[in-house]
Amino acid sequence: MKKLINRPQDVVQDALAGVALAHGDRLKVHTAPDYIVRADAPLRGKVAIVSGGGSGHEPLHGGFVGRGMLDAACPGQIFTSPTPDQVLAATRAVDGGAGVLLIVKNYTGDVMNFEMAADLARDEGIVVESVVIDDDVALQDGRHTAGRRGVGATVLAEKICGAAAERRRPLAEVAELCRKVNAGARSMGVALTSCTVPMVGKPTLELGPDEIEFGVGIHGEPGRERRPAASAHDIVAALATAIVDDLPFGRGDRVLAFVNGLGGTPLLELYVVYNELHTLLASRGIVIARNLVGSYMTALDMAGCSITLLRLDDELAALWDAPVVTTGLRWGA
């Protein structure tokens, strides 16, 4: 294992120290318990949004803290849920009196620990809503999950709900919007190589030189099936068909298409994937009205990509277009 790290057990702490030094003008990094928070939090009267999960998926979630997206993110150790006290401390830190929305990816540890934190926060009088994201069509139940896994829709939900909160929409509406994004989004990924967890030191998934893992999870957990390597055209056809048929998306749908790199795949290839995806969707009468192409939800150094489609209406499109100022996603005034 070759990585740009010091001691494997210190990776998350070392990286958080780097984040604090690089972005101290806009973010505060609290340690023990660890969370990243907007420097201007709490904002009075604004619904606050907190997310988090295991580290190793950067820029998710810490890179999405800022105006128009998250108020705080709780990074666990690599691929390990944050603890309830992290989530509770972050929730306290961002509550501005209008309540807090927790956006949780559907993994057993995350769901349990965020739930516990929500209960503790409610005991302290903080109004908390919690929404679980489960958009991965690959598997019904996974190694770490009851039900479907939460993947790319998380990024979209954080952006869209963040915009709604910025517009001072009330907690019930922001939570409802989060459920709407989750209900209208579907994802699936493919791994060309495994990731390697620093504390383990060897690849999570054994993939032969001509094998790919179809429907892989963001921790390198198995997907639907092992397949022979294939062209971008064929891989995209398989991923997109599984996604489109699941919701299903149909002729006349306007979608946000999110082509996400898993950490070890260069941007050049993601545009090859986007090109294939556009062509396939056009042939089915599905119009890409918005897009996001880049590595936003990664699995350490895994080569591969995921595709997420979100059905758009005017409300979701407008919230997507609203300004966002984070280190990982940034546009608008």
Next chain:
Amino acid sequence: MKKLINRPQDVVQDALAGVALAHGDRLKVHTAPDYIVRADAPLRGKVAIVSGGGSGHEPLHGGFVGRGMLDAACPGQIFTSPTPDQVLAATRAVDGGAGVLLIVKNYTGDVMNFEMAADLARDEGIVVESVVIDDDVALQDGRHTAGRRGVGATVLAEKICGAAAERRRPLAEVAELCRKVNAGARSMGVALTSCTVPMVGKPTLELGPDEIEFGVGIHGEPGRERRPAASAHDIVAALATAIVDDLPFGRGDRVLAFVNGLGGTPLLELYVVYNELHTLLASRGIVIARNLVGSYMTALDMAGCSITLLRLDDELAALWDAPVVTTGLRWGA
């Protein structure tokens, strides 16, 4: 070789098609000859800036076309210089009467082809200045280079000169600024793994499981030396010392620190590197006044990073902070 591509010889065309589909609202992708241009080009009275080089370094250069940075980028085939007719066509397309600056990385093919294009453009009456970037301290002469190679300073020069051009500074001043950035910047990189060129199909550089290439080039060309794998602390110490001692940077200098991922390295590790760099520079009395952390100039799927330091004054800092609206770099109103 597993990649998200179709036929290896089509990678660049397929990716450009994806860029055109994803960003057609802001960019125009011209083919045969290939160049990416601002949708609103040419801008009357504004100095235009054109760069380019081999593909495989994305988001460089096409991802930096837009307001406040480049007017056009000329992508060659993978790791292959663009042809003079590409550069000439792009130069014609963006000239708004105030002249055109060509920003060229110091590789033999690039220098020759951009020079030829500059001569042809001048024959047509376009005022052209050309600046060669050569900031890599690793080697004096390389496999593809007479003199030092052009690496990370290219991104900084494109951003800073783009801001100056946006402020309607005249061509001579924008070119002078480009030379100033190049003179005040130094870089060096390290590879943990090789990249694999699609048309070749096997790693460019043979690196053992515990070897790293110190001073690697952005095409996987050899660096200063092969070394045993080391901690981020030791790698950063070696890179930063080589950089700092070369200019030299000294106590009291304010710098822009650019930690760049080479394509296969996750963001998490780049923050570990940034943390080490900050600590080392602080111990030498060098202050990081601005930073950029991410994968902006890549070498396909190579794992590793490069560090660039640029000595800042108030002028450079203000131009760095100016708004930029590209797909690869974006901030400000």
